[in-house]
Amino acid sequence: MSNKDDIRRYKDGERLHHWIVAITFILLAMSGLALFHPSLYWLTNLFGGGQWTRILHPFIGLVMFVSVMVLMVRFWRHNLVNRDDLRWIRYLPDALHKREGRLPPVGRYNAGQKIIYWSTVIGMFLLLFSGLIMWQPYFAPVFPIGLVRFAILVHAFSAILLMMVIILHIYAAIWVKGSLQAMVKGTVSRTWAKKHHPLWYREVTQEERK
Secondary structure, eight states: OOOTTOEEOSOHHHHHHHHHHHHHHHHHHHHHHHHHOGGGGGGGGGGTSHHHHHHHHHHHHHHHHHHHHHHHHHHGGGGOOOHHHHHHHHTHHHHHTTOGGGSOOOOSSOHHHHHHHHHHHHHHHHHHHHHHHHOTTTTGGGSOHHHHHHHHHHHHHHHHHHHHHHHHHHHHHHHSTTSHHHHHTSEEOHHHHHHHOHHHHHHHHHHHHO
């Protein structure tokens, strides 16, 4: 149960889109891996067989893309890279060893979170464009076969990188105690905010005084 003194970090709509991204990511990862390698083809049974997997995969991808774009528009200002982020990266070993006291103060997101944000956005655009080019039977026949084959490579490479980024994101959320509450309840404790995002905490408390 959230404390009444907790700070609101995410609105309901923002959390909704986050969980849509999470669910569609799992579905896309399973269906994509099933189509990527024969040894994982058994995963198509979760989607009603190989044909249904091929049909559903791109449409689920479009849903994920739209939700990622909604979050991108909502949070891009908070993810602009600045000098403090470059300083934070130099102190990365301290972050990995949970020596937060040595880290430069950060705003709503630190450099690691911004890297995940931009990697996800770029990865989704690569997946969208490559996916459209290779999408049978709608768009692939329009493009030269060489371009379609190149799109398949780009799609696979981008998907693997995005899966690694998302797994890192999940690990970090579990690793930093108190982070999951932000996406489950939408709030974080004042202690958590002051410890991990002191500049953002200062902004929030100043707004509360107005």
